[in-house]
Amino acid sequence: MARRRALVEKLKGQEGLALFIGNGDSPAQYRDNCYKFRQDSTWLYFFGIDEPGLAATIDLESGESTLFGNDCDIDDIIWNGPTPSIADHAASAGMDKSAPLKALESAVKGRKIHFVSQSRQANAAKIAALAGIVPQDCFAQGKNPAPAASKALTRAIIELRLIKEAREIELIDQACILGQQMHTIARESIALGVVEQDIVGRMEGYALSKGWGVSFSTILTQHGEIFHCHSHAQKLQEGRLLVIDAGLESNEHYASDFTRTYPTGGRYTQKQKEIYNIVDECHNLAFELTKPGTSYRSVHIAVAERMLERLGELGLVKGNAAELAAQGFAGLFMPHGLGHNMGLDVHDMEDYGENAVGYDPDQSRSSQLGLGSLRMARKLVPGNVITNEPGIYFIPALIEQWKAQGIGKDCICYDKLESYYDFGGIRLEDDILVTETGARRLGGDRLPASVEEIEKAMNR
Amino acid sequence: MARRRALVEKLKGQEGLALFIGNGDSPAQYRDNCYKFRQDSTWLYFFGIDEPGLAATIDLESGESTLFGNDCDIDDIIWNGPTPSIADHAASAGMDKSAPLKALESAVKGRKIHFVSQSRQANAAKIAALAGIVPQDCFAQGKNPAPAASKALTRAIIELRLIKEAREIELIDQACILGQQMHTIARESIALGVVEQDIVGRMEGYALSKGWGVSFSTILTQHGEIFHCHSHAQKLQEGRLLVIDAGLESNEHYASDFTRTYPTGGRYTQKQKEIYNIVDECHNLAFELTKPGTSYRSVHIAVAERMLERLGELGLVKGNAAELAAQGFAGLFMPHGLGHNMGLDVHDMEDYGENAVGYDPDQSRSSQLGLGSLRMARKLVPGNVITNEPGIYFIPALIEQWKAQGIGKDCICYDKLESYYDFGGIRLEDDILVTETGARRLGGDRLPASVEEIEKAMNR
Numbered sequence: 001m002a003r004r005r006a007l008v009e010k011l012k013g014q015e016g017l018a019l020f021i022g023n024g025d026s027p028a029q030y031r032d033n034c035y036k037f038r039q040d041s042t043w044l045y046f047f048g049i050d051e052p053g054l055a056a057t058i059d060l061e062s063g064e065s066t067l068f069g070n071d072c073d074i075d076d077i078i079w080n081g082p083t084p085s086i087a088d089h090a091a092s093a094g095m096d097k098s099a100p101l102k103a104l105e106s107a108v109k110g111r112k113i114h115f116v117s118q119s120r121q122a123n124a125a126k127i128a129a130l131a132g133i134v135p136q137d138c139f140a141q142g143k144n145p146a147p148a149a150s151k152a153l154t155r156a157i158i159e160l161r162l163i164k165e166a167r168e169i170e171l172i173d174q175a176c177i178l179g180q181q182m183h184t185i186a187r188e189s190i191a192l193g194v195v196e197q198d199i200v201g202r203m204e205g206y207a208l209s210k211g212w213g214v215s216f217s218t219i220l221t222q223h224g225e226i227f228h229c230h231s232h233a234q235k236l237q238e239g240r241l242l243v244i245d246a247g248l249e250s251n252e253h254y255a256s257d258f259t260r261t262y263p264t265g266g267r268y269t270q271k272q273k274e275i276y277n278i279v280d281e282c283h284n285l286a287f288e289l290t291k292p293g294t295s296y297r298s299v300h301i302a303v304a305e306r307m308l309e310r311l312g313e314l315g316l317v318k319g320n321a322a323e324l325a326a327q328g329f330a331g332l333f334m335p336h337g338l339g340h341n342m343g344l345d346v347h348d349m350e351d352y353g354e355n356a357v358g359y360d361p362d363q364s365r366s367s368q369l370g371l372g373s374l375r376m377a378r379k380l381v382p383g384n385v386i387t388n389e390p391g392i393y394f395i396p397a398l399i400e401q402w403k404a405q406g407i408g409k410d411c412i413c414y415d416k417l418e419s420y421y422d423f424g425g426i427r428l429e430d431d432i433l434v435t436e437t438g439a440r441r442l443g444g445d446r447l448p449a450s451v452e453e454i455e456k457a458m459n460r
Numbered sequence: 461m462a463r464r465r466a467l468v469e470k471l472k473g474q475e476g477l478a479l480f481i482g483n484g485d486s487p488a489q490y491r492d493n494c495y496k497f498r499q500d501s502t503w504l505y506f507f508g509i510d511e512p513g514l515a516a517t518i519d520l521e522s523g524e525s526t527l528f529g530n531d532c533d534i535d536d537i538i539w540n541g542p543t544p545s546i547a548d549h550a551a552s553a554g555m556d557k558s559a560p561l562k563a564l565e566s567a568v569k570g571r572k573i574h575f576v577s578q579s580r581q582a583n584a585a586k587i588a589a590l591a592g593i594v595p596q597d598c599f600a601q602g603k604n605p606a607p608a609a610s611k612a613l614t615r616a617i618i619e620l621r622l623i624k625e626a627r628e629i630e631l632i633d634q635a636c637i638l639g640q641q642m643h644t645i646a647r648e649s650i651a652l653g654v655v656e657q658d659i660v661g662r663m664e665g666y667a668l669s670k671g672w673g674v675s676f677s678t679i680l681t682q683h684g685e686i687f688h689c690h691s692h693a694q695k696l697q698e699g700r701l702l703v704i705d706a707g708l709e710s711n712e713h714y715a716s717d718f719t720r721t722y723p724t725g726g727r728y729t730q731k732q733k734e735i736y737n738i739v740d741e742c743h744n745l746a747f748e749l750t751k752p753g754t755s756y757r758s759v760h761i762a763v764a765e766r767m768l769e770r771l772g773e774l775g776l777v778k779g780n781a782a783e784l785a786a787q788g789f790a791g792l793f794m795p796h797g798l799g800h801n802m803g804l805d806v807h808d809m810e811d812y813g814e815n816a817v818g819y820d821p822d823q824s825r826s827s828q829l830g831l832g833s834l835r836m837a838r839k840l841v842p843g844n845v846i847t848n849e850p851g852i853y854f855i856p857a858l859i860e861q862w863k864a865q866g867i868g869k870d871c872i873c874y875d876k877l878e879s880y881y882d883f884g885g886i887r888l889e890d891d892i893l894v895t896e897t898g899a900r901r902l903g904g905d906r907l908p909a910s911v912e913e914i915e916k917a918m919n920r
Contacts (some may be wrong), residue, residue: 026486026488026495027486028495028498029805030810030811031579031600031810031811032810033676033807035486036677037690074861078795078858078861079686080688081686082857119491120487122581198670200669201666204664204668205664205665205668205669206661206665207661208660208661208665209658209662209665210658215489215493226539226540228540230497249489335538345489347493350493351490351491397537397538397542401538
């Protein structure tokens, strides 16, 4: 209720209604065989009701909130058991009124409708029909919000959701503790010959036992250099690096998101250690630099510099690290951003426009590989929850592309890089809360992170 | 290739193209955070290519098949790794041609388009745009196929998919063996105080380790009388019956589907045993009656009669069992059908129209509760794969409804039924192949089914 009040307060002076469409069931194999229900995150934030097929309005002029949904009939009660009525749901969410779904059309008629970018086609179709627009205009376009989405409503929601409340931080801590346990199960399952899918199943099974499930499709790969590798058919082979980037979503729908990179045989090779230690150092550096008033963009840049400095010591690049970083050469090794906002979504509010969520009005997004992929650049504020996830990858196709284009031909030691073409990649990730004075790692005891900690944990 | 040829053969004389739209990714939390990809079942049957974003045509006049899709660009290779080209995919599926997706519009232009009922909004929208119709006409309407779906194509696909090939039976056997193992994990996890969700997670984790996942949302409930109970928040309590109805879908996307009902404490009470033994007897009876030439409708009716006969011996109904069954009174205790077709979908081809899939042209669907819910009534043919799943439930809301309406007031012992209002429900289910001479239970060793077998397995 406080959140809805805060929203109305932020939108003072706006006319009309904020319209929210809750998610429905989403077909998997056929229409009535659906994926596990996942409610819309903004819906959960403002109304909390974790049931499909609902809608709601908040009147921005009067502040009145109304829940729209259909009550069960006797057949529903026979097949689904007794469930709360729509009026009961509205009351427990502290809403002012409730009405059947069919009343929604007349409730919005003649009023200005504010809505945010939609994630699902079914919801976009409903809003489009009510607002008299085409569904396509209700979707985010690339990194930008939906053309027809309300800028004022989107901005207000982003402002609210970016600063986590005490209760939200508790829930994220809990999700992180469970996510860490899921990673521990994974680490303890690593053995040569095990099929990757076996470990993924154990992890996701734990996520389903203790939470809603995984907060995103588990990345578990001996080819860390391939970012979106979702095949898990390989057996664990001697001498590889196994990247596990996975998170658990709690029953309350808060995300966690951790990454660790393990040696498949339990011990890193010397060559692996050299790169691993750089990532580990960058990971710790980023955490130390994370504090209110600092922009996360500047933390990303500091990490890029340190990474290039250390890669220089290994003879993979040459020149002044700060200058190399300014030219964007860290992007060859870390083509992604340092981190992102996290909350009810693992990339929090991504559909509302990456720039609107992750960039202050006075920041513009870089076009450099790496820094340009940074989803969170903002000046940090207490209550922000972000990920810290530096990585180093050797991506043969990317290296060859840069080499062919002559990029950094005097600074990047392409010949030496060839001996890393079968290296894979390394990434480390923790979830971080920005506090009043600095930062705190979320969850329980930190997962083993250094070479020594990981080898110790794997060889007990 | 043989399947596509058989389809063209069945559709000889038809003009135009059969159009197939493969599934895309389906958003969960936000647009780029998707559920695990599940290809369309008919697509898998004819093309096998387990990748999102494809389309295909089969020219019914020339027999020529074309795969439509977009090749990766360099960015895709960097992020997703090297993947086969569309031409490679077409070649490995034995298709005649391939083309980029944008060529689909001109390929179908001016041709008659045949398509089947769609399961997903995104696919319906694509077909509707190509065929110049509204998406709504591409969806099944209740138990009937989509108004704009091709009757001839639908019929031909149903005829093909209802008779499983030898290779399909192998794959279903494998899915069933894994599904049985998943049930064994469940049974071994049962202990008073355990939260239901814990067991569900262990089961679904195994399904993800060894297969695609579950073939439908796991039903695991101490309220078996509530059919669509998907909440798993309860702890296992002494003296309850735990219904577990769950299946595993293999990596090749064939389903399994088993049900067992366990005593939460490891031993059935006398009252539970009396009802359990009736369900067990009905389960075995149905299996014995399953053979080519017999209609599954008649097996359902034989089960209904036996059930009423035994319920009569317990004093819950009175009168001649066959007459009681003819009046549909078994529907009070078993308001669902005896079983359904199973294959690439757990309710095979349900979107193509339940009557078209499960009823012969000379059969009409009953309106009785129970028999009317029978999804498979056809005369059995070797190669049919069906489930056999009788159950007895005591659903207070349904009993009260019948009582209030005066249904069977001389035959149904409503007073006695009141003592069963907290009983719950019992269901048993195996997956069955119709053979040349009779029937075979699919999978490995049968899961413990009788009171003795289950109590022995739970008290080792």
